[in-house]
Amino acid sequence: MLDLLTPFFRRLYDETGWNFVIFYEQYEWDRFVAAIWVSLELIVASLFFSLVVGIVGAWLQGSPIRAVRLFMSGYIQFFRNTPPYVQLLFFFFVLGNFTPKVDMGGYYEPMITSFGWAVISLSFFAGAFNVEIFRAGIEAVPESTREAAESLGYSRLMAYVYVILPLAFRVCLPSLNNNLVNLLKTTTQAYAIAVPEMLYTLNQVWSDNVNVPEMMIVLFVYYVGLVAVLVWGMHRWERKMKIPGYG
Amino acid sequence: MSEAPKNGPWTPDRPMVGIKDVHKSFGDLEVLKGISFDVMKGEVICIIGPSGSGKSTLIRCINALNDIQKGSIKVEGIEVNDPDLDKLELRKKVGMVFQQYNLFPHKTALENVMMAPIHVLKQDKADVEQRAYRLIKKVRLEGKETSYPGELSGGQQQRVAIARSLAMNPDVMLFDEVTAALDPETVKEVLVTIQELAEDGMTCILVTHEMGFARELANHIYFTDRGVIVEHGPPASFFAEAKDPRTQEFLSQIL
Ligand SMILES: Nc1ncnc2c1ncn2[C@@H]1O[C@H](COP(=O)(O)OP(=O)(O)O)[C@@H](O)[C@H]1O
Ligand SMILES: [Mg+2]
Numbered sequence: 071m072l073d074l075l076t077p078f079f080r081r082l083y084d085e086t087g088w089n090f091v092i093f094y095e096q097y098e099w100d101r102f103v104a105a106i107w108v109s110l111e112l113i114v115a116s117l118f119f120s121l122v123v124g125i126v127g128a129w130l131q132g133s134p135i136r137a138v139r140l141f142m143s144g145y146i147q148f149f150r151n152t153p154p155y156v157q158l159l160f161f162f163f164v165l166g167n168f169t170p171k172v173d174m175g176g177y178y179e180p181m182i183t184s185f186g187w188a189v190i191s192l193s194f195f196a197g198a199f200n201v202e203i204f205r206a207g208i209e210a211v212p213e214s215t216r217e218a219a220e221s222l223g224y225s226r227l228m229a230y231v232y233v234i235l236p237l238a239f240r241v242c243l244p245s246l247n248n249n250l251v252n253l254l255k256t257t258t259q260a261y262a263i264a265v266p267e268m269l270y271t272l273n274q275v276w277s278d279n280v281n282v283p284e285m286m287i288v289l290f291v292y293y294v295g296l297v298a299v300l301v302w303g304m305h306r307w308e309r310k311m312k313i314p315g316y317g
Numbered sequence: 318m319s320e321a322p323k324n325g326p327w328t329p330d331r332p333m334v335g336i337k338d339v340h341k342s343f344g345d346l347e348v349l350k351g352i353s354f355d356v357m358k359g360e361v362i363c364i365i366g367p368s369g370s371g372k373s374t375l376i377r378c379i380n381a382l383n384d385i386q387k388g389s390i391k392v393e394g395i396e397v398n399d400p401d402l403d404k405l406e407l408r409k410k411v412g413m414v415f416q417q418y419n420l421f422p423h424k425t426a427l428e429n430v431m432m433a434p435i436h437v438l439k440q441d442k443a444d445v446e447q448r449a450y451r452l453i454k455k456v457r458l459e460g461k462e463t464s465y466p467g468e469l470s471g472g473q474q475q476r477v478a479i480a481r482s483l484a485m486n487p488d489v490m491l492f493d494e495v496t497a498a499l500d501p502e503t504v505k506e507v508l509v510t511i512q513e514l515a516e517d518g519m520t521c522i523l524v525t526h527e528m529g530f531a532r533e534l535a536n537h538i539y540f541t542d543r544g545v546i547v548e549h550g551p552p553a554s555f556f557a558e559a560k561d562p563r564t565q566e567f568l569s570q571i572l
Contacts, residue, residue: 217382218415221380314465314468316466
C-alpha cells in the first residue's frame with residue numbers, strides 16, 4: 071500500500087513542499103495506520119455502548135419505581151448539561167484515580183486504560199441523548215399496541231424487546247442518526263487523555279514534521295469519510311426497517 | 318348453585334367467568350357500579366348499551382387490563398382481583414380482540430399469529446408455524462400470510478387479530494366492538510369468523526352493536542347503562558319483552 075503512495079507524495083513534497091509525510095515514510099505511515107485502528111475501535115465501541123445505554127436507559131426511564139426514574143433523569147441532566155470534554159477529564163483524572171491498579175509482573179497498570187475511560191465517558195455522554203431519543207420513539211408507540219402485547223401474556227420486558235423497541239427504533243432513527251454522527255466527531259476529544267486516535271497521532275506527526283496544514287487536511291478528509299460511511303449505513307438500516315403499508 | 322371451595326380446581330359445572338358485584342372507578346368517576354353475571358363454558362354472551370356505559374371497562378377488567386376496586390372476577394377459578402394474581406396464567410386462558418385490531422405493524426400476518434406462542438409460551442417454532450398456517454386458513458386469509466398489517470383491509474386485520482388470540486389456545490375470548498371500526502362490507506366476514514368460533518364451542522363475551530348477530534348467536538344478552546346491568550335475558554325474550562325505558566330507547570335507536 072505504502073509503496074503505491076510513496077512515489078506520488080514524495081514528488082509532491084519535493085516539487086511543492088506539501089509534506090504528507092505519513093504517505094511516504096514507513097515510520098509515520100505505521101503511526102497513521104495504528105491511529106486508524108484506534109479511532110475505529112474507539113468509534114465502534116462508543117457507538118455500541120451508547121446504544122446499549124440508550125436502550126437500557128429508556129427502559130429504566132419507564133420504570134414503575136420512582137427512584138429509578140429520578141436517577142435516570144439525574145443522569146440525563148448531568149450528561150446533557152455539562153461539556154463532554156469536561157466529562158472526559160473528570161472520568162479519567164478523578165474516577166481514574168480511584169480505580170485499582172493491576173500487577174503486570176513488576177510494574178502496575180491502571181485497570182481501566184485511557185482508551186477504556188474514553189469509551190466509558192463518550193458512551194455515557196451520547197447515551198444520555200440516546201435515552202431521550204428512544205424515549206420519544208417509545209412514546210410514539212400507541213398504548214393500545216402495548217396492551218395488545220400485554221393481553222397476549224407478554225411481560226413488560228418482553229413487550230419492550232419484541233414490540234415496543236422495534237417500533238420505536240423506526241420512529242427515532244433520524245434523530246439517532248444525528249446523535250451518532252455527533253458522537254463520532256466527539257471521539258477526537260479522547261486526544262486530551264492521550265488515546266492515540268487520529269487527532270492525537272496527527273498532532274504528534276505535525277509536531278515532528280511541522281506540517282500542520284497538510285495533517286489538518288488529512289483529518290478533515292478522514293472524518294468526512296467516516297461520517298459519510300456512518301450516514302450511509304444508517305440510511306440503509308432505515309430503508310431495511312421500513313414496513314410495507316406503515317407510516 | 319352450590320358454593321365451590323374458594324381455591325378448588327375449576328370444574329365445568331362452575332362458571333367459566335364469574336363476575337360478582339364489580340365496582341370500578343377512574344378517580345372520582347365510578348364507571349362500574351356493581352356488575353354481576355356468570356358465563357358458563359361454551360356460552361356466548363353479548364353486552365350492549367350506550368357509549369360510555371362501561372362496557373369496554375368491564376371487558377378489560379376480565380383480563381386485568383384494568384384493576385377493580387371491589388367485587389370479584391373469577392376466570393376458571395382464578396381470582397382476577399387478587400394482588401398476587403399471576404397475570405400470565407390469566408392471559409393464557411383469556412384471549413382479547415380490540416376494536417382497532419392492534420396488530421403488531423412490523424410483523425407479517427403469520428408472524429403476528431406466531432409471536433406470542435413462541436415468545437410467551439416458549440413453544441417450538443416449527444409447531445407454532447404449522448398451527449399459525451392453520452389459523453390463518455381458519456379465518457380465511459390463506460395467501461395473506463406474508464402481508465403486513467398495513468397492507469390488509471380492516472376486516473382482514475381483525476381476522477388476523479382473532480387468529481393471533483386463538484394461537485394462544487384461550488378458553489375464553491373477549492371481543493370489544495370488534496366490528497365497530499369496519500366498513501359495512503367487511504363486518505360480515507369478521508362476524509362469520511366469530512360465529513364459527515362460537516359454533517366450535519368457544520366461550521365468548523362480546524361487546525357489540527350488531528343486534529342481528531346477538532339475536533342469532535347469543536345465549537344471553539346484557540344491557541348496561543351507566544355502570545349497571547339494567548336488563549338481561551336470552552335473546553328471544555330480551556328483544557320481545559324489554560321493559561325498562563332505557564333499554565327500549567336504546568333498542569329503538571339501534572334496530
Ligand atoms: N383510562 C380511563 N381513565 C379515565 N376514565 C376512563 C378511562 N377509561 C374509560 N373511562 C371512562 O369510563 C367511562 C366508561 O368507558 P368505557 O368503558 O369505554 O365505555 P363503553 O365501552 O361502554 O363506551 C367513560 O366515561 C370513560 O370516559
Ligand atoms: Mg367501548
